[in-house]
Amino acid sequence: xxxxxxxxxxxxxxxxxxxxxxxxxxxxxxxxxxxxxxxxxxxxxxxxxxxxxxxxxxxxxxxxxxxxxxxxxxxxxxxxxxxxxxxxxxxxxxxxxxxxxxxxxxxxxxxxxxxxxxxxxxxxxxxxxxxxxxxxxxxxxxxxxxxxxxxxxxxxxxxxxxxxxxxxxxxxxxxxxxxxxxxxxxxxxxxxxxxxxxxxxxxxxxxxxxxxxxxxxxxxxxxxxxxxxxxxxxxxxxxxxxxxxxxxxxxxxxxxxxxxxxxxxxxxxxxxxxxxxxxxxxxxxxxxxxxxxxxxxxxxxxxxxxxxxxxxxxxxxxxxxxxxxxxxxxxxxxxxxxxxxxxxxxxxxxxxxxxxxxxxxxxxxxxxxxxxxxxxxxxxxxxxxxxxxxxxxxxxxxxxxxxxxxxxxxxxxxxxxxxxxxxxxxxxxxxxxxxxxxxxxxxxxxxxxxxxxxxxxxxxxxxxxxxxxxxxxxxxxxxxxxxxxxx
Amino acid sequence: xxxxxxxxxxxxxxxxxxxxxxxxxxxxxxxxxxxxxxxxxxxxxxxxxxxxxxxxxxxxxxxxxxxxxxxxxxxxxxxxxxxxxxxxxxxxxxx
Numbered sequence: 001x002x003x004x005x006x007x008x009x010x011x012x013x014x015x016x017x018x019x020x021x022x023x024x025x026x027x028x029x030x031x032x033x034x035x036x037x038x039x040x041x042x043x044x045x046x047x048x049x050x051x052x053x054x055x056x057x058x059x060x061x062x063x064x065x066x067x068x069x070x071x072x073x074x075x076x077x078x079x080x081x082x083x084x085x086x087x088x089x090x091x092x093x094x095x096x097x098x099x100x101x102x103x104x105x106x107x108x109x110x111x112x113x114x115x116x117x118x119x120x121x122x123x124x125x126x127x128x129x130x131x132x133x134x135x136x137x138x139x140x141x142x143x144x145x146x147x148x149x150x151x152x153x154x155x156x157x158x159x160x161x162x163x164x165x166x167x168x169x170x171x172x173x174x175x176x177x178x179x180x181x182x183x184x185x186x187x188x189x190x191x192x193x194x195x196x197x198x199x200x201x202x203x204x205x206x207x208x209x210x211x212x213x214x215x216x217x218x219x220x221x222x223x224x225x226x227x228x229x230x231x232x233x234x235x236x237x238x239x240x241x242x243x244x245x246x247x248x249x250x251x252x253x254x255x256x257x258x259x260x261x262x263x264x265x266x267x268x269x270x271x272x273x274x275x276x277x278x279x280x281x282x283x284x285x286x287x288x289x290x291x292x293x294x295x296x297x298x299x300x301x302x303x304x305x306x307x308x309x310x311x312x313x314x315x316x317x318x319x320x321x322x323x324x325x326x327x328x329x330x331x332x333x334x335x336x337x338x339x340x341x342x343x344x345x346x347x348x349x350x351x352x353x354x355x356x357x358x359x360x361x362x363x364x365x366x367x368x369x370x371x372x373x374x375x376x377x378x379x380x381x382x383x384x385x386x387x388x389x390x391x392x393x394x395x396x397x398x399x400x401x402x403x404x405x406x407x408x409x410x411x412x413x414x415x416x417x418x419x420x421x422x423x424x425x426x427x428x429x430x431x432x433x434x435x436x437x438x439x440x441x442x443x444x445x446x447x448x449x450x451x452x453x454x455x456x457x458x459x460x461x462x463x464x465x466x467x468x469x470x471x472x473x474x475x476x477x478x479x480x481x482x483x484x485x486x487x
Numbered sequence: 488x489x490x491x492x493x494x495x496x497x498x499x500x501x502x503x504x505x506x507x508x509x510x511x512x513x514x515x516x517x518x519x520x521x522x523x524x525x526x527x528x529x530x531x532x533x534x535x536x537x538x539x540x541x542x543x544x545x546x547x548x549x550x551x552x553x554x555x556x557x558x559x560x561x562x563x564x565x566x567x568x569x570x571x572x573x574x575x576x577x578x579x580x581x582x
Contacts, residue, residue: 023552030555039573043563044556059549081540088503090577139579147574150563275501280540288546 005245009206011237012214013166014126016201017179018157019189020133021064027132027156028055028098028284035195039149047154049093054283057082061156062105062287064188065130066297068158069106071182071304072125076294077103080287082130085276090148091135099131101278105289111162111182112306113174123175124163133157158188164203164214169233173226176200180226181305185330193225200229204236206244215240216250220264222257232257235264308333316346325354331368335375342379345386352378356396360404372407380411394420394468422471429462429470433482436461444486455479488522490515 026033029046046053062080069076083101106129110122135153137146160179166172180198183189191198200223205215220236223229235257240250254267303311305327312323326336332353339349357378361367381400384390389412390399399420403411415421436458437444447454458479462470495515499506506514569576 025550025552025554030550030553031557032554038560040563040575041560042557044558048558048563056548056550058552060552062549086501090575090580137580138574144579145569145576146579147571148577149574277501280538282541285541285543285545285548 005241006237008209009237009241009244010209010211011167011169011233012164012205012207012217013169013172013233014164014203014217015160015162015166015172015175016203017160017162017176018133018199018201019068019160019179019183019191020197021061021156021158022187022189022197023058023060023064023156025058026154027058027061027130029154031151031154033155034151035197037151039147039151042151043153047093047150049095055098055281057284057287058156061130062289063297064156064186065105065128065158066289066294067186067188067301068160068183069109069128070298070301071186072106072109072111072128072160074106074109074125074128076289077105077107078289079103080105080289082281082284082286083278084281085131085278087276089134089137090146091137091150092153093135093150097131097134098281098284100129104129105158111175111178113171113178115168115171115174118167118171121165123165123171126161126163128158128160131157131159164205169230169237172202172233173230176226176229181328185302185305187302187330196224199224202229202233202236204233204240205250206237206240215244216252218250218252219254220257221254221267224259228257228259231259231262232264235262239264302330303333305333308337312336312346312350316340316350318346318350322347322350322354325358326350329368331371335368335371338375339378342375343382345382348382348385349378352382356400360400372404374407377403377407377411384411384415388471388473389421390415391422391468391472420469422469429466429475429478430482432462432465432470433458433478436465437482437486444483447483448487458483488519488526490518490522 020033021027023033025031026042026047029044031044031047032042034042046055066076068074080100081103083099084096085099085101086096088095104127106125107127109125109128111125112120112122114120133152133155135148135150137148139146162175166175176198180191180193183198184191189197193199202220202223203217204220205217207213207215218236218240220232223232236255243250251266255264256267257264308327309320309323312318312326313320318326325332327333336349336353339353340346343349357368357371361371381390381395381403384399385392385395398418399411399415402414402418402420403409406414409417440458440461443454443457455476459472459475462475462479466475492511492515495506495511495518498518564570564575567575
């Protein structure tokens, strides 16, 4: 299919993003919410739906969901009722999913993204609701049974549903990236797509450019990375254009994307879409979100990445690139915020974070949470340079690594111990300069004959001799003085 | 309320029940009687009355986020008709 055809169509995408909440226990039962344990070990009579058992709601689930809603500027629903969504599947022993239908905890709101074609836009949210995850079904080729692991059954989820405002696969990827950033910032979900903590379904349709009537939508499932979200949507759009161009109809269906083959496959037609027979859950009492509770949750909210970015650019006068990097994760921004309480040299602090700190983390494959130095140590390092006691090259190449190996020692003490401090002692410098001038008589002559830029060469020699520890200002003065004496 | 054969089969499918053909007429009659009886509720004027979803009238009954009351693995699998050392086993199904 020619790519020129693609321009004649508009792509319409809405996302449903499931985020597993990082609580200790499950949503309606006290089993552990832990990934990767032996099968069917994090279970209880409630999860297994033994007769007579009743759910009891985990308060933290409400709080985490409300945090997400506040972060997205949603309206928080004051009276919440839970619903049964009925279906039979072995991964859900109750025969229904306990979810929210008519009273989702969050209504409206938006996810802001930056797009190359449409600039800064807000992708509107339809709602965010609370529900439980299902167990895991394992189908193996050599088994005639399906294996069921119910550790995941009852793990709390929020489902974030966008309006069909997304117009490209890149925008879809940007929305997922932003959602992941927010949930991580809030500390309500680890955002790990490979382990399924964050999952994304996409409703994709196409329409002729300029039309306002959406085509039949296809729901794509099984996208376990942001790259796959983009690839799966691209593939689906191509598939739909091809169908339309060859005069065929697009069937509303659910398709699953196989990242290994880059192909998708139909799952089942959604003919019985409305047969979940939702009804209010009689075993859970309604949840009323009162003003004081909401206020408490609001108080516990961290400053969010978008707000931090503006603060870094406006208050700290940092470039956008720096501000984006520093607001990327909570661990980085928390560290940087602390550092900026200890130094006012914000640009230097930013340079350290984006330079030596980031490189070190990359080399170690570590993340900021495990960075061995405290903000205090980093501030000491910055002030040593500010005060001209250590120069930056020495600090970043030697002192920084020495501090990491010995994080309990102050930067200054360590610099002195390792003899990395700048030599301001001009007596010592004079000896070195004398040596340099003596061994370069022709250069000294050339200097006096007018080649004044040879001062740079002498500076270079001096820095080499002193391993970069000479204070540049004192060094230059000494060289100039000595050159006059060596006429 | 009238129940036709299609509705009966649809309900059976949703409930994953197998119905024998000869049970159809009896089942339809029973369902009709039940629904007609329940339909009496429609005679009550509920204008302006908020629906009740929970009989306790309590709100905000929460559990704190603590792990407890887990079943030992063996007990969890004990009553399963088919299992192995780790998993429940069910007839193979695929989407």
